[in-house]
Amino acid sequence: MNLGKLKKLLANYPDYRWDQVKRAVFQELITSWEEATALPVDLRTELAEEASLGINAKEVVSLQDETRKAVIKLEDGSEVETVLMPHKTRNTVCVSTQVGCSLNCKFCMTGKMGLVRNLEYWEMIVQALFFAREIGKIDNIVFMGMGEPFLNYEEFVCAAEFFNDEKTFNIGARNISVSTVGVVEGIKKLADADLQINLAVSLHAPTNELRSSLIPVNRKYPLEELFEAIDYYLEQTNRKVMFEYILLKDINDSKNDARRLANLMKGRLHFVNLINYNPTGEFQASSEEKKESFKKILENEGVKVGERQSFGEDIKGACGQLGKN
Ligand code: SAH
Numbered sequence: 001m002n003l004g005k006l007k008k009l010l011a012n013y014p015d016y017r018w019d020q021v022k023r024a025v026f027q028e029l030i031t032s033w034e035e036a037t038a039l040p041v042d043l044r045t046e047l048a049e050e051a052s053l054g055i056n057a058k059e060v061v062s063l064q065d066e067t068r069k070a071v072i073k074l075e076d077g078s079e080v081e082t083v084l085m086p087h088k089t090r091n092t093v094c095v096s097t098q099v100g101c102s103l104n105c106k107f108c109m110t111g112k113m114g115l116v117r118n119l120e121y122w123e124m125i126v127q128a129l130f131f132a133r134e135i136g137k138i139d140n141i142v143f144m145g146m147g148e149p150f151l152n153y154e155e156f157v158c159a160a161e162f163f164n165d166e167k168t169f170n171i172g173a174r175n176i177s178v179s180t181v182g183v184v185e186g187i188k189k190l191a192d193a194d195l196q197i198n199l200a201v202s203l204h205a206p207t208n209e210l211r212s213s214l215i216p217v218n219r220k221y222p223l224e225e226l227f228e229a230i231d232y233y234l235e236q237t238n239r240k241v242m243f244e245y246i247l248l249k250d251i252n253d254s255k256n257d258a259r260r261l262a263n264l265m266k267g268r269l270h271f272v273n274l275i276n277y278n279p280t281g282e283f284q285a286s287s288e289e290k291k292e293s294f295k296k297i298l299e300n301e302g303v304k305v306g307e308r309q310s311f312g313e314d315i316k317g318a319c320g321q322l323g324k325n
Pocket of ligand 1: 107108143144145146149179180200201202244246275276277279280319320
């Protein structure tokens with residue numbers, strides 16, 4: 001399915017045709033143009049010839065939980081992964097913004113494959129559409145799959161707006177989140193954008209030295225500049241930022257690390273989400289005791305802390321595991 005081509009084709013028709021197509025494809029979730037009964041027969045025939053609705057994907061379902069991972073084959077043959085996390089009350093899709101990633105964070109599988117290319121916005125949309133066709137309504141979108149959203153900023157914003165569009169997925173901005181490694185320009189642009197989505201930042205270390213050793217791009221965007229951008233974001237939007245922190249055994253999980261992290265959070269309204277490390281080779285996860293004492297120190301310093309549950313580890317669908325497995 002090539003949404004870019006479809007939209008271009010419909011540019012020859014009055015605007016309301018595009019609206020009808022959006023409703024049919026993203027709300028009625030049709031898989032064949034014959035089902036688009038709101039459209040005249042001629043147009044349906046033309047679309048059937050010119051604009052396939054097929055999505056070429058392989059899917060795996062976790063045996064541990066309900067998580068599903070789909071590997072979608074794109075027109076140029078490259079493959080992108082996307083994950084569905086179904087819950088009792090809401091379905092979340094984790095969307096990739098790039099094929100691969102250029103950042104090479106030491107704990108992340110995607111970095112190991114390097115960057116293949118940026119995705120077009122509609123290639124992000126297709127990821128959620130694939131799962132919507134299987135389970136119906138998608139309630140949450142997290143741009144936390146392969147790639148760095150802010151290194152593909154324009155397409156990512158287009159995708160977020162599309163998900164938000166009441167004529168398509170109609171997902172409220174507060175139910176859309178984006179996670180960045182800390183690309184400062186992106187944080188500032190989002191602060192100025194008219195888009196009320198949630199921002200998460202992959203922090204993972206409280207000092208420049210440690211962070212640069214885990215996340216090489218920290219050399220380009222050191223903590224001082226990162227927090228300056230985050231302060232600006234808070235000023236402009238009044239929205240709290242979520243900081244992701246993977247606990248890596250004997251690397252970033254000491255009491256001192258916790259105190260330093262608390263210091264970075266001081267006076268800021270943000271909150272920290274502690275993440276269990278999902279095996280990708282080099283590191284080990286911190287023990288439960290370490291995690292509890294790390295959490296206590298943050299809480300005692302008045303920092304709001306949560307823990308991210310991880311899903312789909314057995315299908316290599318958990319955070320940091322997307323890549324050439
Ligand atoms: N590039 C963006 C978007 C990816 S989001 C970013 O860095 O935020 C994926 C999240 O999973 C990030 O917080 C990332 O740091 C985290 N992650 C990467 N590898 C992981 C691993 N092995 N275990 C747990 N989390 C991991």
